[in-house]
Amino acid sequence: MTIRTLKRTMQPSGIAGRLIVFWLVLFACLARAAHAGDVVAHGFKMAGDDTRVRLVMQFDREPDANWFLLRGPHRLVIDVAGARFAIDAEAAAARGLVTDVRYGGVSDGRGRLILSLNGPFAVEAFDILENSSSAGYRMVADLVATSAAAFEAALADQVTTTGSTRSTPKGDRVVKGNEIADRRFTIVIDPGHGGIDSGARGVSGAVEKDVTLTFAKELKEALEGLDIYRVRMTRDDDSFLRLDERVRVARQHGANLFISVHADTIRYKGVRGATVYTVSDQASDAEAAALAARENLSDELAGLSIEDENHEVSDILMDLIRRETQSFSVRFARTLVGSLSNEVELIKNPHRYAGFRVLRAPDVPSVLLELGYLSNKDDEKQLLDPEWRARAIASVMGAIRSFAGATAASGG
Numbered sequence: 001m002t003i004r005t006l007k008r009t010m011q012p013s014g015i016a017g018r019l020i021v022f023w024l025v026l027f028a029c030l031a032r033a034a035h036a037g038d039v040v041a042h043g044f045k046m047a048g049d050d051t052r053v054r055l056v057m058q059f060d061r062e063p064d065a066n067w068f069l070l071r072g073p074h075r076l077v078i079d080v081a082g083a084r085f086a087i088d089a090e091a092a093a094a095r096g097l098v099t100d101v102r103y104g105g106v107s108d109g110r111g112r113l114i115l116s117l118n119g120p121f122a123v124e125a126f127d128i129l130e131n132s133s134s135a136g137y138r139m140v141a142d143l144v145a146t147s148a149a150a151f152e153a154a155l156a157d158q159v160t161t162t163g164s165t166r167s168t169p170k171g172d173r174v175v176k177g178n179e180i181a182d183r184r185f186t187i188v189i190d191p192g193h194g195g196i197d198s199g200a201r202g203v204s205g206a207v208e209k210d211v212t213l214t215f216a217k218e219l220k221e222a223l224e225g226l227d228i229y230r231v232r233m234t235r236d237d238d239s240f241l242r243l244d245e246r247v248r249v250a251r252q253h254g255a256n257l258f259i260s261v262h263a264d265t266i267r268y269k270g271v272r273g274a275t276v277y278t279v280s281d282q283a284s285d286a287e288a289a290a291l292a293a294r295e296n297l298s299d300e301l302a303g304l305s306i307e308d309e310n311h312e313v314s315d316i317l318m319d320l321i322r323r324e325t326q327s328f329s330v331r332f333a334r335t336l337v338g339s340l341s342n343e344v345e346l347i348k349n350p351h352r353y354a355g356f357r358v359l360r361a362p363d364v365p366s367v368l369l370e371l372g373y374l375s376n377k378d379d380e381k382q383l384l385d386p387e388w389r390a391r392a393i394a395s396v397m398g399a400i401r402s403f404a405g406a407t408a409a410s411g412g
């Protein structure tokens, strides 16, 4: 219903009427502002036959796209952050290898395009190119029929070598002149809390969101100093991010590793030391479960409701990817515990697990590192000590080095 028809039917008069119109106009403006963040996908075209199909899709600006394969039936799934589809149904009709095209919004504001194919296929090319003669960008993908064995190999490759459904990092997909592809091992550091969500408060007044940001920045700087990793942060200032946004940042950067940094409090003031958590539906112990429950409240603290978690595509392959990712997360957690134990104090049973929402990326190995407890005055003092942080950072870097090395050795 437009504002004009509403005005006509409601016949608002006097101050109350003007107020209604004012709020409606404000609402319409806000709605439009929300839409300004969209990427519009249009001009979808397919050409080809039973052995080869080329897809071209236009975008009004640079899309952040990634793709993965599914089987049963053989499918190509293309996710584009914030995309809205303005596609002509005729252009999306079955053609050659492609038997069905579906598209629409999925969770987190992503737009998803799903192509079903009449048999096993390979993605020979997938590029995002800047248009030269007109504004905007275009996605060009070449799909070719292939053997069942080759398709299975591509599936296995997608699951095991990168631990990621993402085929190539973003730097590889946007081709601009002679830009060199950035294939470096990518780490996304997530400083816990931020903005309206301050996190825990120490016995002497240290604030968790500041402690985590300081540590994350120092870790990033140290890692970048090695010049072998690509390092990104979910936030680099005092801003609030929803938990699913933190997960999304990791996936959008094609992260090979996600580390969420925290420094919480615990009821027992005597307890101190670092802990490394991985995600699990079953918590390792009551304290871990309680911590995960507290962390998961972050979104509610900021006045946001927690959305349904079961929005991921339910698929055997996705389950397989999740399990593979989980084993990588556990492997890194163990390496990290081993590395930290040489330099800093750890709590008893330092690898624990619980249902942390921030660790739920299905395709990015993720851990939550509790540096120490702000409820313990010695831990708080250490967290504020640059020398202690430097030692902890050196341990984390050692663990990353062996994990990245092992990933590379297994072909990733």
Ligand SMILES: [Zn+2]
Pocket: 192, 193, 199, 200, 208, 262, 263, 264, 295
């Ligand atoms: Zn925390």
